[in-house]
Amino acid sequence: MKKIITIGASTSKKSINKILAEYTGGLLTDINLIKVDLNDYEMPLFSVDFESEHGSPKGAIELNDIINEADGFIISFAEHNGAYSSGFKNAFDWLSRINGEVWRDKPVLLLATSPGARGGQTVLDIALGRFPFMGAKIIGNMSVPSFFDNFKDGEMINKELKLSLNKLVEDFKQAI
Numbered sequence: 001m002k003k004i005i006t007i008g009a010s011t012s013k014k015s016i017n018k019i020l021a022e023y024t025g026g027l028l029t030d031i032n033l034i035k036v037d038l039n040d041y042e043m044p045l046f047s048v049d050f051e052s053e054h055g056s057p058k059g060a061i062e063l064n065d066i067i068n069e070a071d072g073f074i075i076s077f078a079e080h081n082g083a084y085s086s087g088f089k090n091a092f093d094w095l096s097r098i099n100g101e102v103w104r105d106k107p108v109l110l111l112a113t114s115p116g117a118r119g120g121q122t123v124l125d126i127a128l129g130r131f132p133f134m135g136a137k138i139i140g141n142m143s144v145p146s147f148f149d150n151f152k153d154g155e156m157i158n159k160e161l162k163l164s165l166n167k168l169v170e171d172f173k174q175a176i
């Protein structure tokens, strides 16, 4: 069975991006879904000095090991001041030092959501520009605006958005 990793690119315990990534992963069938919570992988703030003294932190090595096993990734980005959340950026920087092909040339779905009308489109654009250089085979992307209006009781209630998401999941299924 294929292993797909979902990542809410946030360290919030109530992360709406973690909810969206896991919901999207749940639309796949016959899949071993590995739900990554960045809080489970502790790492200090990236510093070249820490790295030269101690090497990679245990949390980064563990996360890298899990990534090694994956057949694809569904990542949803929290947008903080128009950019990656610090927690994700930190993990991404550490991972990139272990293996620059962070996403291993595997299929990746990129998502973002926020309570606002742009739905994290700015951070999604950053990831769309950068991820191809980090080994991501991007299959599709989507931002979900106004999360709390469009997603209720564990379900995407906006029909248009649901159709778009279903299409992305179908494309992803073909790619893995």
Ligand SMILES: Cc1cc2nc3c(=O)[nH]c(=O)nc-3n(C[C@H](O)[C@H](O)[C@H](O)COP(=O)(O)O)c2cc1C
Binding pocket: 008, 009, 010, 011, 012, 014, 015, 016, 017, 018, 077, 078, 079, 080, 081, 082, 083, 113, 114, 115, 116, 118, 119, 120
């Ligand atoms: C420091 C900070 C900066 C934020 N900046 C943005 C922003 O630039 N754009 C946006 O749409 N939402 C912004 N927000 C609101 C987030 O979209 C909101 O907190 C969302 O829940 C984050 O996703 P998460 O729940 O997955 O962590 C910001 C929130 C914080 C705490």
